[in-house]
Amino acid sequence: MAPRLKNILPAIVAAGSLLAATAAHADSVTVVSYGGSYTASQIEAYHKPFTAKTGIAVNSADYNGGVAEIKAQVESGNVTWDVVDLELQDLQRACQNGYLETVDVSTITPAPDGTPATGDYLPGALTECGVGNIAYSNVIAYDTTKFPGAKPTSIADFFDTKKFPGKRGLQKRGAAVSLEWALLADGVAPADVYKVLGTAAGVDRAFAKLETIKKDVIWYDTGAQAPQLLADGQVVMTSAFNGRIYTAITDNKQPFAIIWNDQIWNINLWGIIKGTKHLDAARAYVKFATESQNIANQTKYIAYGPLRKSSLALTSDTVRPWLPTYDKNLEHALQYNAEFWADHADELDQRFNAWLAK
Numbered sequence: 001m002a003p004r005l006k007n008i009l010p011a012i013v014a015a016g017s018l019l020a021a022t023a024a025h026a027d028s029v030t031v032v033s034y035g036g037s038y039t040a041s042q043i044e045a046y047h048k049p050f051t052a053k054t055g056i057a058v059n060s061a062d063y064n065g066g067v068a069e070i071k072a073q074v075e076s077g078n079v080t081w082d083v084v085d086l087e088l089q090d091l092q093r094a095c096q097n098g099y100l101e102t103v104d105v106s107t108i109t110p111a112p113d114g115t116p117a118t119g120d121y122l123p124g125a126l127t128e129c130g131v132g133n134i135a136y137s138n139v140i141a142y143d144t145t146k147f148p149g150a151k152p153t154s155i156a157d158f159f160d161t162k163k164f165p166g167k168r169g170l171q172k173r174g175a176a177v178s179l180e181w182a183l184l185a186d187g188v189a190p191a192d193v194y195k196v197l198g199t200a201a202g203v204d205r206a207f208a209k210l211e212t213i214k215k216d217v218i219w220y221d222t223g224a225q226a227p228q229l230l231a232d233g234q235v236v237m238t239s240a241f242n243g244r245i246y247t248a249i250t251d252n253k254q255p256f257a258i259i260w261n262d263q264i265w266n267i268n269l270w271g272i273i274k275g276t277k278h279l280d281a282a283r284a285y286v287k288f289a290t291e292s293q294n295i296a297n298q299t300k301y302i303a304y305g306p307l308r309k310s311s312l313a314l315t316s317d318t319v320r321p322w323l324p325t326y327d328k329n330l331e332h333a334l335q336y337n338a339e340f341w342a343d344h345a346d347e348l349d350q351r352f353n354a355w356l357a358k
Contacts, residue, residue, distance in 0.1 A: 028057040029281040033085040035062035036224035037247040041301035042085075046289040053288070056281050064222055065173070067094045070273060074099045079275040082282040085133060086271045088124070089176075089338040089345070094271060095129035101272040101279065102129055109291045111310035120292070122267075122325075125307040130269030131290050132307035134298065137242040137265040137324035137333075138177045141226070144255045146236040155262035158237055159185040159209065161216050169229045169238030172219035175352035176341050177239065177264050180334060182209035184262050190334040198340070203348065207355060219356065230256060246303035246322050258322075265324040266336035267307060299323065 031047065033039045039060060047058035061081065063069055067090050073079045086094065094100050105126050108117035118126060125132030140158050144151070152164050158181070161168075170178055183193050183202065186209045196202035218235055220226060226240035227248040242263070248254040270289060272282045288294060295306045296314035305325035306312045312325065320326055324333075341348075 028059055029082045029278050029285050030059040030061055030080065031083045031085075031285065032061045032063055032081050034065065034223055036222075037244055037251075037302055038223070038241070038304075041243070041298050041304075042289075044301050045294060045298035046285075049294070050285055050288045054284060056284070058285070066090055067097070067099065070094055070099050071097065074274050077275065079273050079277065081273050082276045082278050083285050084271050084273060085268055086130065087338075088127075088130075088267050088269060088336075089341050091127065091130045091269050091271050092338060092342055095127070099274055100129040101274055101276070101282075103127070103131060103272075105131070107283070107287060109287060111292050111308065113310070115310065117290075117308075120308045120310050122307050122309070125267055125269070127269065130271045131286055133268040133270050133289070134295075135265055135267050135305035135307055135324050137263040137305075137329075138239055138336075139242045139245065139263045140237055140259040141230060141240045141245040141256050142237040142259070143230055143233075144257050151257070152237060152259060153261060154259065155181050155185045157259075159213055161213060164237070166216075166236030167234060168213060168217050169220055169226055169235040169240075170217050171223075171226070171239055172221065172356060174345065175348040176336070176345070178210060178352070179203070179206040179348065180264055180336075181239075181262065182206040184334065185209055190262075190332065193334055194337045194340050198344075203351070207351070210355075227254070227256070230254070242322070242324055243302040243304045247301075260329040261332045263324060263329065263333045264336050265305075265330075265333055266338070 033042055039062060043060060047060060051057055065087060070084060073081060105117055108131060110116050111120040121132055140155060142152055146166060157164055158168060179197060180193050183196055183206050186205060188196050197206060218229060220229060223241045223244055226238045227244050229235045230238050231254055242258060245256055245258055249256050270286045276282050292308050292310040293314060295308055295311040299315045299319045303319055303322035305323040
């Protein structure tokens with residue numbers, strides 16, 4: 001189901017009244033995200049200032065994504081989470097199954113110039129059950145000390161273990177991204193990737209390309225593991241979320257570089273779990289975390305792209321070139337197709353897992 005704008009909740013009072021009312025009815029709200037430097041950026045940009053403004057404590061919890069834990073809580077009636085950071089495809093699945101509260105987009109704070117959120121957010125970032133958080137990117141990163149001569153510049157180089165020898169890192173959570181990269185490395189243009197992947201021959205082609213590097217791949221589970229594998233020297237190149245590599249370079253002074261060519265970018269959104277015991281606090285948190293300046297503030301701590309035009313304008317000149325949505329970084333990029341994966345994830349993940357087990 002494509003993202004839809006829907007105003008189906010009763011109108012919520014103005015921000016000041018909402019925050020005050022929430023403070024009177026809830027002492028805390030549990031916000032769930034992906035851990036590591038990403039959650040650390042949310043703590044600084046959202047959790048701490050939200051608590052300072054409202055008096056509502058934010059309990060931070062980590063998960064590895066997906067819908068399974070949300071489903072279990074909602075169906076058991078034992079909801080312990082309130083707000084969850086979800087990738088678009090997971091949010092759509094959770095929304096379709098009734099695991100999330102619906103959103104009244106008219107309650108989202110307008111841009112500083114008065115532009116309504118519906119005119120300020122990038123297309124697809126406001127949905128029936130979610131409010132856009134960040135644009136992130138799956139990129140290839142490498143250790144510059146391992147390549148004193150020619151440097152890798154594309155996904156084709158990631159698959160070229162003769163020219164650029166050494167172990168590679170890839171995430172094994174599912175077939176998504178790995179199959180797209182395999183086709184890009186095999187010469188498919190970004191605009192044609194999902195058309196090709198939608199055919200049996202295209203799927204065979206992607207797996208055949210993956211097979212060429214299978215023996216050289218270290219498969220990892222969580223986003224935090226990618227920069228660690230690179231830092232430990234277990235791999236010379238790895239797939240990674242761009243923000244984590246940015247943090248490793250800028251904060252930890254690691255000799256890493258990002259290959260922006262062939263990046264696959266996607267978006268995350270805030271969702272509120274159906275049956276939360278702290279609904280007002282959860283709504284107040286999402287409202288606060290999606291204000292233009294607050295979204296821009298997150299880029300001070302991690303290089304994920306704001307989904308509000310007004311927020312992008314508020315980012316610094318220093319960090320902007322590190323954002324997935326920076327113009328130059330989009331020149332040879334692929335936007336992740338959540339609808340394709342909503343339709344094909346089960347069958348392709350099953351084949352991917354069977355292939356990994358061989």
